[in-house]
Amino acid sequence: MRASRLVSLLLLLQNRGRMSATRLAAELGVTPRTVYRDVDALAAAGVPIYAEHGPDGGYALMDGYRTRLTGLTADEAESLFLTGMRGPAAELGLGAQVAAAELKLMAALPTPYRDASLRIRQRFHLDAPGWYREPDAVPHLTAVAEALWQDRRIEIRYRRWSPEPAEVTRRLRPLGLVLKAGVWYLVAISKRPQTYRVASIRSLRTLPDTFTRPDGFELAEFWRTHVERYERADAADAAVVRLSPAGLAALPEVLGPRATRQARASLGAPGPDGWREATVPLESLAHAAAGLLRLGPEARVVGPPELVEHMAGTIAAMAELYR
Template sequence: MRASRLLSLLLLLQNRGRMSAAQLAAELGVTARTVYRDIEALAEAGVPVYAEHGPSGGYQLMDGYRTRLTGLTADEAESLFLTGMPQPAAELGLAAQVAAAELKLTAALPTPYRDASMRIRQRFHLDAPGWYREPDEVPHLLAVAEALWQDQVIEIRYRRWAPEPGEVTRRLQPLGLVLKGGVWYLIARRNDRPRTYRVSSIISLEALPERFTRPDGFELAEFWREHVERYERAETEEVAVVRLSPKGVDDLPDILGPRAARLAQRTLTPPDPDGWRRATIPLENVPHAASTLLRLGADAQVIAPPELIAHLTDTIKALTRLYPG
């Protein structure tokens, strides 16, 4: 463990130049006292590291010194696809591997490319989740990822809401994980057909001793693209049928967003005698659907599915108790 930390410290100084003990401690997740001991160990090993004192001081390497100890471990190499995505890497238990891989890659680059990579990092940042949204709790994500990596069959207990709400047990062959809008989805084969499962809806998971062979020709990115297109065309069982007032129709872009509103507007029926119209809206789950449609207030009436109506009824009753009279 200490050898790995010493190498990381050395690569930090090589890549970033002068750094204070506090900065190094923050990067390495240790105390400043540990950094002092590690600097002494590097110096005793012949690494030309020295300290400059003062407000802008810190540790740095002698000009021209570069280490070539930049080989990636297997775990670090496997984690490279998550560089630039620290939160997903942490959720998959790969934060340390990603950080080490980035350090080693940067150290191996020629100086002009290394400087360019640092400029990109300073200027661009990816933040996948939407505004005001807490990330899903995904306690089974690591177990899913491990089974996925090992081509191992899993059995899950899963909370679904369509076509019938409730808990179901499924025996699955994991084919891929997708992060969409801050939400993790498992793509898994069941009955010889790839299907999509929200990882946060997995209640329990058991990895079985059985292994499977991935289907020939399966491309995760292509499957996901087609899945998204089907969902956005409302070709999914998870939809809400909603009756909307004229104002509710006008408010759809603000509530659903422009793209989802256009999809819903394509399904609008002619106005009834009261001027209300029906629309079919693809929605992800009952709580999300309820919170979205409640924003339309009295300008929307849910017709289906029954479980969404029940959820809205309970919510409205609870609100009535909070605001009586």
């Protein structure tokens, strides 16, 4: 176990350059104290590792040092083939490169590992888009990716939906691309880091000037924070709904797991008829109404008044169609 961790620590420094003990500990799933001991062990074994002190300090390898301790285990070789997303790679213009890399990796693996990797591919497949929806048309995705690789500024004409539908022009410094539930998002800086749905880009022009990425920016950490902030904003408004036992049981299918957890946490005591009152996150009137209408007669909206009015008007219009 420790030998594997020492190799991982060495490869992290080789691939990423200087890293603090805190960052190394987070990557390896250990404490900084363990990292200190592991660094001492590597130095005692003759690895040219050194420490730099100060706010931007950390551990690093001497320039030019490379290790060849990169042999794959069977589990590691198998897991590599779970990361190959040919669809998204093709959208980025990298489909041929991914296929070629997989062929080279397959050819380099020992026969037992190769057979195990084929078993993985035969048994697991990733299909990112949700049911009953086509993937977004993203004609500008390749241009965004090229600008991202080259740290080039871009100018886009963008279809914005909030606070009201409008087309705006933005000059951006692209920082990263994220694929979320089959939808591509661009993380970029205009005045501060924000997200843009790539499918909403109407036109794009790559500018000649380059930029320097902000120090310490971590795409995964930014995205995690963005998602949490977005979901908290969604939960800022809420609808009060009375639910039958059947309506309560159907909530996960209609609202999804996050909204269902919030609704169940707010449940009131059951009445004589078994119905219970719950608070449901409200993204918008139309969005909430569309979801709650799927519950049919197993749910009744109590508030806010504008949602009650919206539901009543929609149901009346539907009833008129069936007279």
